[in-house]
Amino acid sequence: MADLEVVEICAGAGGQVLGLEQAGFRHRLAIELDENAATTLSENLEGSRGLLPWSIVQRGDVADPEVWKPSDHEGIALLAGGVPCPPFSVAGKQLGANDERDLFAWAVEQLEFMQPKALLLENVRGLSLPRFTGYRQHVLDRLQEFGYVGEWRLLHASDFGVPQLRPRFVLVALQEEYAPYFHWPEPAGEAPTVGEALLELMSANGWEGARKWAKKADKIGPTIVGGSKKHGGADLGPTRAKRAWAQLGVDALGVADEAPKAGDTFEIGPKLTCEMVARIQGWRDGEWIFTGRKTSRYRQIGNAFPPPVARAVGEAISGALKKRGKPREREVPEEDPIYRVLRDHGDFMTATQLAAKLNLEAPELEHRMTLLGRDFHIEKADGDSTVAYKLGAFKAFTGQDDHERHELFLQHRAKIS
Known part of the structure; x- marks a missing residue:
């Protein structure tokens, strides 16, 4: 297992790429749709300062067989990715399986063709909510059918030395041979505050207020929001996030071109530069180059999986693949x-049967059926006194040639991020 190769889908600008490389993995392939993010990957992985000597970045729709063929990578150590978040984000409509950007279920289906030893997928906290209990259970069912043991865990970036909250919902699945040896990474200690992390950068142009500002910015920051091409420009998030940043002395309405200079004064405080945002995301200065214009660079950084978190999870997966430590009992997953x-x-099954079996009142049963029906086709049959339900097919795109995802993807491709 000395050669821990990984294929990474929806690789973005490389937060997970860097973390996995630091954990000992080596990328055979990284696929990314966004041109600017793909250029950033190429600059870091294939350029003069690249980590690997051959071309590994593939640009385009990861679900397009013309872009890459999963079956070409059968038996690889790890399939990883940060598939699009909007289908599950609480800031969006939480369309889940009905969102053309949803690639989570599709990614799981690739295990059938690739048979990697392990799978790592990360997404937003919204996927952990009750709204998606059925979706998550379907994923675990499919993993079991493919011979994998999967577990979900909500990880906070601040537990791994990153100066922001940034909860991410992470799925790790391993072949049954390795699964007992996987242990979720333990918190790495107290993270620096925003002020501690950014004092050097805030002082770079001689701003006299840097130390006073750093004392005010004495907490972990809110989650950095990279946003999408569908909505807005480069700023640090919605209204609530902007208020939280203001309490730390940061003007969250936009991103600065450079650090504040000598003599600068601010009503709220300075704006952050892309370099500062990268520091808050866990990148160290000089270890990664971001290409493109400011707004694109900000989105690349803001949408990334923090490298320290990716490294911690990657090291845990590596340890399992090498069968280090004591085997453990798997966690019993929550089921819908x-x-x-x-x-x-x-x-x-009639509503009466379901309500009696699950000890649910009729309004609660109807509510839960509505949630389940957002991700699954639910067949309904009206009887004389009650309605009956039957669980139908999963609505998500899993690779179907006739799925509506293809047409919607083409219509909205310019705004998908």
């Missing part, structure tokens, strides 16, 4: 009870 009952029954 309605999904489980309908899945196991396999036929129509």
Whole structure:
């Protein structure tokens, strides 16, 4: 297992790339749709200062067989990725399986063709909410069918030395041979405050207020929001986030071109530069080059998986693949009870039967059926006194040639990020 190769999908600008490289993995391939982010990857992985000597960055839609063929990478150590977040984000409509940007279920299906020893997928906290319990259970079911043991865990970047909260919902799955040896990484200690992390950069142009500012910015920062091409420009997030940044003396309405200069004064405080945002995301100065204009660079940085978190999870996966440590019992995953009952029954069940079996009142049952119906086709049959339900197909794109995702993707490609 000395050669820990990884294929990474939806690689973005390389936060997970860098973290996995630092954990001992080597990228065979990194696929990214956004041209600017792909250029950043190429600059760091293939350029004169690159980590690897051959071309590994592929540009385009990761689900397009003309871009790459998963079956060409059968038996690789790790399939990893940060598939698009908007389908699950609480800031969006949480369309889940009905969002043309959703590639989570598709990524899981690639295990059938690639048979990697491990899978790592990360997404926003929204995927951990009750709204997606059925979606998550379907993913775990598919993993089991492919011979993998999967677990979810909400990880906070601040537990790994990153000066922001940034919760990320992480799925790790391993072949049954390796799964007992996987242990989630333990917190690495107290993270620096925003002021501690940025004092050097804030002082770079001789601003006299830097030390006073750093004392005010004495907390962990809110989650950096990179945003999408569909909405807005480069700023640090929605109204609530802007208020939280203001309390730290940061003007979150935009991103600065350079650090404040001698004599500068501010009503709220200075804006952050892209370099400062990268520091808050866990990048160290000089270890990664971001290409493109300011707004693009900010989005690349803001949408990334913090490298220290990726490294910690990567090291845990590496340890499992090398069978280090003591085996452990797997965690029992939370299940959507309605999904489980309908899945196991396999036929129509009346609302009365479901309510009695699950000890649910009619309004709660109807609410949960509505949530489940957002990600699954639910067949309904009206009886004399009650309605009956049957669990149908999963709505998500998993590779179907006739799925509506293809047309919607082409329509919105310029705004997908």
